[in-house]
Amino acid sequence: MKIITVTGYKGGCGKSMTAIHVATYFSRLGDVVLVDGDPNRTAIAWSDRGQLPFLVADERKAMKVVQGRDFIVIDTPARPDSSDLKELADGADLLILPTVPDVVSLEPMLQTASDLGNATYRALLTIVPPKPSREGETMRAELSDNGLPVFKTMIRRAAGFQKAALAGVPVSALTGRDRMGWLDYESLGKEILEVLGNG
Amino acid sequence: MKIITVTGYKGGCGKSMTAIHVATYFSRLGDVVLVDGDPNRTAIAWSDRGQLPFLVADERKAMKVVQGRDFIVIDTPARPDSSDLKELADGADLLILPTVPDVVSLEPMLQTASDLGNATYRALLTIVPPKPSREGETMRAELSDNGLPVFKTMIRRAAGFQKAALAGVPVSALTGRDRMGWLDYESLGKEILEVLGNG
Numbered sequence: 401m402k403i404i405t406v407t408g409y410k411g412g413c414g415k416s417m418t419a420i421h422v423a424t425y426f427s428r429l430g431d432v433v434l435v436d437g438d439p440n441r442t443a444i445a446w447s448d449r450g451q452l453p454f455l456v457a458d459e460r461k462a463m464k465v466v467q468g469r470d471f472i473v474i475d476t477p478a479r480p481d482s483s484d485l486k487e488l489a490d491g492a493d494l495l496i497l498p499t500v501p502d503v504v505s506l507e508p509m510l511q512t513a514s515d516l517g518n519a520t521y522r523a524l525l526t527i528v529p530p531k532p533s534r535e536g537e538t539m540r541a542e543l544s545d546n547g548l549p550v551f552k553t554m555i556r557r558a559a560g561f562q563k564a565a566l567a568g569v570p571v572s573a574l575t576g577r578d579r580m581g582w583l584d585y586e587s588l589g590k591e592i593l594e595v596l597g598n599g
Numbered sequence: 600m601k602i603i604t605v606t607g608y609k610g611g612c613g614k615s616m617t618a619i620h621v622a623t624y625f626s627r628l629g630d631v632v633l634v635d636g637d638p639n640r641t642a643i644a645w646s647d648r649g650q651l652p653f654l655v656a657d658e659r660k661a662m663k664v665v666q667g668r669d670f671i672v673i674d675t676p677a678r679p680d681s682s683d684l685k686e687l688a689d690g691a692d693l694l695i696l697p698t699v700p701d702v703v704s705l706e707p708m709l710q711t712a713s714d715l716g717n718a719t720y721r722a723l724l725t726i727v728p729p730k731p732s733r734e735g736e737t738m739r740a741e742l743s744d745n746g747l748p749v750f751k752t753m754i755r756r757a758a759g760f761q762k763a764a765l766a767g768v769p770v771s772a773l774t775g776r777d778r779m780g781w782l783d784y785e786s787l788g789k790e791i792l793e794v795l796g797n798g
Contacts, residue, residue: 458690460687460690463634463665463671466662487659487660488659490659491657491659491662
């Protein structure tokens with residue numbers, strides 16, 4: 401069993417979106433449960449509007465449904481303090497920290513590196529504007545240069561994610577241009593497998 | 600695997616004390632983990648001061664340690680709202696609601712009955728003053744007459760519990776008069792087994 405926890409310093413960083421699509425990726429490889437620990441219950445609401453290819457469980461009912469699963473993806477509240485972050489990392493095989501590529505997100509992300517020590521974690525650039533914008537690459541380089549491990553994959557800003565949320569499905573269930581965002585999460589999934597394999 | 604969740608409307612109702620001693624009882628029957636979900640981390644602090652006969656895990660690390668256990672005892676934050684209470688009950692095989700025998704605790708406990716519907720739960724009288732006081736029996740009868748399921752066992756008010764907390768052990772590890780409170784939790788444990796057996 402592998403535990404992947406997604407957390408973030410701010411709302412609107414694609415945290416629940418990432419938890420849902422990571423869970424979607426792993427649902428092709430095994431039995432997955434997504435534990436929704438965000439008080440907003442974004443993942444549960446997403447699931448309730450349609451259908452996701454894995455079980456979504458309220459954190460208050462999680463213990464009953466996690467037994468024997470291959471993968472547990474945990475969506476946490478936003479804005480953990482540093483002690484929360486350390487405990488979350490210790491409780492997971494991998495901690496994913498989504499962040500949008502803007503300058504106000506940089507400082508708190510860099511602080512993370514000192515908080516997390518030797519834990520297994522990766523920053524993930526999300527809601528990255530399309531080329532010719534270089535905001536994603538620039539932020540990625542800033543984090544990396546400052547010693548913070550960052551996924552190579554960046555998640556594009558794409559209308560498909562909104563449509564998927566409204567329809568209550570993963571973006572992989574859409575077609576045409578709306579499905580493009582799935583390519584990013586597929587690429588991310590492969591990177592995650594590498595990290596877990598080395599863990 | 601059986602999940603026993605302990606929650607309470609107020610602080611100071613013996614919630615963590617109950618979680619610890621229920622876990623102690625079940626540690627004689629199988630492999631137990633106590634998940635400390637109370638922000639005060641009372642159970643973890645209790646354990647850190649000495650040694651408890653089971654693993655105590657921070658809730659943020661719980662997923663990693665609950666796999667394959669025989670019994671999971673969950674200590675929750677005090678003051679759940681009614682939706683929390685329903686979700687907690689749905690996520691457990693038994694929900695225990697400790698309450699002290701005082702008149703201000705009566706109304707919120709009675710409200711519980713309507714909140715919880717058909718869930719498996721029991722009220723537990725705690726910190727019950729010794730005879731000739733009849734506070735425990737009176738409160739127990741009030742709850743029961745109003746349709747709230749209540750454990751027959753009541754947990755006495757006893758100095759041993761404070762000593763056990765300071766020493767970081769269950770009261771069963773003490774001797775003489777200080778150990779008397781353990782008789783109550785042993786009796787409670789038997790009642791819990793009956794409830795779980797019928798579940």
